[in-house]
Amino acid sequence: MENRKEDRRVGRTRMLLHEALMALILEKGYESVTVQDILDRANLGRSTFYSHYRDKDDLFLNGFDHLQTMLEMQRSQMADKTGGESSEFNLSLELFRHAQQNHRLYKALVGKHSGHMVMTHAHTLLSDVVRKYLEPYSKDKKKLVVSPEILAHWLASSFLSLLTWWLDNNLPHTAEKMDEIFRQLTMPGLEAVIGTSLPV
Amino acid sequence: MENRKEDRRVGRTRMLLHEALMALILEKGYESVTVQDILDRANLGRSTFYSHYRDKDDLFLNGFDHLQTMLEMQRSQMADKTGGESSEFNLSLELFRHAQQNHRLYKALVGKHSGHMVMTHAHTLLSDVVRKYLEPYSKDKKKLVVSPEILAHWLASSFLSLLTWWLDNNLPHTAEKMDEIFRQLTMPGLEAVIGTSLPV
DNA sequence: TTCTGTAATGAACATAACGTTCATGAGCCA
DNA sequence: TGGCTCATGAACGTTATGTTCATTACAGAA
Numbered sequence: 001m002e003n004r005k006e007d008r009r010v011g012r013t014r015m016l017l018h019e020a021l022m023a024l025i026l027e028k029g030y031e032s033v034t035v036q037d038i039l040d041r042a043n044l045g046r047s048t049f050y051s052h053y054r055d056k057d058d059l060f061l062n063g064f065d066h067l068q069t070m071l072e073m074q075r076s077q078m079a080d081k082t083g084g085e086s087s088e089f090n091l092s093l094e095l096f097r098h099a100q101q102n103h104r105l106y107k108a109l110v111g112k113h114s115g116h117m118v119m120t121h122a123h124t125l126l127s128d129v130v131r132k133y134l135e136p137y138s139k140d141k142k143k144l145v146v147s148p149e150i151l152a153h154w155l156a157s158s159f160l161s162l163l164t165w166w167l168d169n170n171l172p173h174t175a176e177k178m179d180e181i182f183r184q185l186t187m188p189g190l191e192a193v194i195g196t197s198l199p200v
Numbered sequence: 201m202e203n204r205k206e207d208r209r210v211g212r213t214r215m216l217l218h219e220a221l222m223a224l225i226l227e228k229g230y231e232s233v234t235v236q237d238i239l240d241r242a243n244l245g246r247s248t249f250y251s252h253y254r255d256k257d258d259l260f261l262n263g264f265d266h267l268q269t270m271l272e273m274q275r276s277q278m279a280d281k282t283g284g285e286s287s288e289f290n291l292s293l294e295l296f297r298h299a300q301q302n303h304r305l306y307k308a309l310v311g312k313h314s315g316h317m318v319m320t321h322a323h324t325l326l327s328d329v330v331r332k333y334l335e336p337y338s339k340d341k342k343k344l345v346v347s348p349e350i351l352a353h354w355l356a357s358s359f360l361s362l363l364t365w366w367l368d369n370n371l372p373h374t375a376e377k378m379d380e381i382f383r384q385l386t387m388p389g390l391e392a393v394i395g396t397s398l399p400v
Numbered sequence: 401t402t403c404t405g406t407a408a409t410g411a412a413c414a415t416a417a418c419g420t421t422c423a424t425g426a427g428c429c430a
Numbered sequence: 431t432g433g434c435t436c437a438t439g440a441a442c443g444t445t446a447t448g449t450t451c452a453t454t455a456c457a458g459a460a
Contacts, residue, residue, distance in 0.1 A: 245438055245439030246438095246440085248437065
């Protein structure tokens with residue numbers, strides 16, 4: 001492969017851009033970071049940026065792998081167990097904990113004045129996982145009253161709403177407590193609709 | 201009062217701006233409407249706009265009274281009954297119906313590519329009402345496991361998530377069905393946490 | 401080592417939307 | 431009619447965006 005050199009250069013440039021963005025997000029919040037800010041911070045020129053990324057969102061989403069990786073792990077973990085016997089609610093706890101550890105970054109991203117885009121993206125990723133998890137149940141009983149799509153959509157929203165509240169209110173509870181609340185609120189309705197109890 | 205004339209002029213100008221915005225929202229979606237678009241449509245100049253409103257959001261939110269009015273009515277209706285014996289879930293059905301009737305506008309506002317701001321605003325209004333509704337229950341049993349704030353936040357998010365899904369998927373169910381789903385999903389968890397069943 | 405093609409780089413430019421300024425004019429009252 | 435107030439819109443300054451293009455740096459071939 002003759003592109004190893006470019007890979008290295010590219011890798012370095014992208015890393016610089018990404019680090020600059022993250023630092024600036026913590027300082028000013030995602031919305032108010034401008035492309036020029038990123039360029040100044042990373043000591044790069046405009047076209048360098050635009051030859052790598054389409055825009056600021058593009059740069060950000062490419063660095064949004066943490067969550068995605070975690071979700072992938074969760075998904076394969078699920079596949080390992082016999083036919084979806086694991087639960088997506090492990091995931092919720094993991095995410096609450098992750099948010100607690102990185103709460104400054106999370107607040108800058110998820111907090112009140114922050115990005116629709118971030119939430120939208122997170123919602124998409126989450127509801128995909130949840131839908132995959134719920135599929136077995138919709139096969140069992142062909143005619144679910146409520147489609148897995150709605151359920152996944154609703155569950156993802158419920159989770160994100162609690163996460164947002166938690167962050168906006170400066171983490172008044174532990175991650176474990178938040179997860180407990182999340183389960184208390186959503187599991188009963190979920191079980192009522194699916195018609196069976198779910199593995200914890 | 202010597203300002204009746206200005207009131208009339210002002211009223212007319214504002215009406216023109218508001219109508220232009222609404223028409224444009226239906227054509228292009230809220231995000232991509234520019235102030236200049238509005239001005240062209242209404243045949244007005246820039247400073248006219250900025251002497252009336254701070255920006256596009258300001259103009260829009262001032263015309264966002266429909267929902268607010270409905271919520272106010274609901275609130276006073278609640279106050280009429282003896283100590284909050286009414287239910288906020290009447291409201292959910294009303295809102296689903298309202299969305300069904302005005303689905304073109306709703307889709308332009310609430311749909312996939314639309315405004316964070318709209319959702320944020322709606323969420324604020326909704327959770328305010330819900331919190332007011334839940335207060336009696338938090339007084340009864342001083343130590344609720346979950347604070348009314350979280351509950352209101354979560355309920356508003358749950359409702360908006362179902363509304364969004366419904367609109368994004370071109371109203372596959374009736375408003376009544378959507379309301380039923382909303383109740384099936386949220387009531388069990390709510391009752392579990394409040395510790396008592398709620399009036400329907 | 402020198403040559404060469406590919407791709408990264410940044411200065412400069414073109415565009416788009418924003419919000420403000422200021423001179424003008426319309427409406428109203430005395 | 432004179433005079434006041436306030437809405438009005440043309441023009442302007444500003445900020446951020448994304449693109450162009452000539453230059454530069456590098457890795458591999460000779």
